Amino acid sequence: MSIIVTGAAGFIGSNFVLNWLNNNNEKVIALDKLTYAGNLENLKSVENNPNYAFAQGDIGDSTLLAKLFQEHQPRAIVNFAAESHVDRSIHGPDDFMQTNIIGTYRLLEEVRSFFNTLSDDAKTQFRFLHVSTDEVYGTLSASDPAFKETNQYEPNSPYSASKAASDHLVRAWHHTYGLPVLTTNCSNNYGPYHFPEKLIPLCILKALQGQDLPIYGDGQQIRDWLYVVDHCKGIATVLEKGAIGETYNIGGWNEKANLDVVHTLCDLLDELQPREDGKSYKDQITFVKDRPGHDRRYAIDATKISNELGWKPEETFETGIRKTVQWYLDNQDWVANVQSGEYQHWLNKNYS
Known part of the structure; x- marks a missing residue:
């Protein structure tokens, strides 16, 4: 028995x-295109595990997908x-349209082709x-109830629009072709191996380098924060117990304003690795122009997965x-290796 994990060298995929x-005696085939955010160093600790295999490739590569499905069943x-x-x-x-929409479509089509070759017993599993x-x-808004699985889709960025499209494709392939699908919608993740373009790892790294900590707008954008290992356990729970065709929201029940998150990071760094001049890392906080269409608040109602699946x-x-701050302090070699010239170019472009 085996499972295939796509995007397996990225932040959440590698943690999964x-x-x-660590918890299953079942083979994992890790597939990743290895773009800027895919990093095999994330998986270095398991590279000699007999239950692990890696394949480099794109979910839009139908030939590769068919080969992997036939080989690993x-x-x-x-x-x-x-x-x-x-x-x-x-x-x-453009990359978001190609990967998140076209890539998901091609992946679904190859999965459908493979599924149709399975025995009746294998199909049920x-x-x-x-x-x-x-x-x-x-x-x-500040007073709105948290997102439930029944909320209407209203994406506001090219990224979220492309993910909404991929969700709809997955739903359609279930209802039209009978593909046994499950969908999870998570809140903001944080934890080890997080590529330093997102708020928490970005601010940890910039703080330690003595640079400004860029905060969009007034910093009062609210997010529900979910520790990545908890998310991975939630996904495993859905895979094991989830009802076919259902969607499960996975959230941390931790709503925090971005500015409050950065203040917490600074307090932890003040404690764990104080500045040489004795000042607080909070002195490095600076406010930058807000990004276009910046959503004000996200919040996940994770009642369904709790009541129905026990997560x-x-x-x-x-x-x-x-744990996250301590991991970045303890893994400075990983941090140094991911900060390539392309990453520095991105920082200059986005936060200048």
Whole structure:
């Protein structure tokens, strides 16, 4: 028995592979295109594990997908593969359309072809799990209830629009072709191996380098924060217990304003690695022009997955963020290796 994980060298995908191999005696085939955010160093600790295999490639490569499916006969596909950074989607949406929409379509078609070759018994066991985001639901006001699975889709960025489209494709392939699908929509993840273009790793790295900590607008954009290992355990729970055709929202029950998150990071760094001049890292905070169409608030209602499948996050924001900061302090070689010239060019372009 085996599963194939796409986008497996990215932030959430690699954490899922590591957590899966730590808790299951089942082979994982990790597929990743290895774009800027895909990093095999994330999976270095399992590269000699007999239950792990890696394949480099694109979910839009139908020939490669067919070969992998025939060779490994997976019982499940877990699809993390996506372009996922809102800022990058604003500057260049084409990659998001190609990967998140066309790539998902081609992946679904190859999965459908493979599924149709399976025995009746194997078909009953097979699952296609699609990992999505809360951003497909749009934005909330301060008084709105948190997003439920029944919320209308109202994406506001090229990124969230492309993910909404991919969710609709997955739903259509279930209802039209009978593909046994599951969809999860998560809130903002944080934790180890997070590429430093997102708020938390970006601010940790910039703080340690003595640089400004850029905060969009007034910093009062609210997000629900979910520790990545909790998310991975939630996905595994959905894969094991989820009802075919259903969507499950996975959230951390931790709504925080961006500015408050950065203040917490600074407090932890002040404690764990103080500045040589004795001042607080908060002195490095600076406010920059808000990004276009910036959603004000996201919040996930994770009641369904809790009541129906028995999953709840194990980490509070306080415990999870401390683990995250400590991981970045302890893994400076990883940090140095991901900060390529392309990454520096992106920082200059986006935050100048």
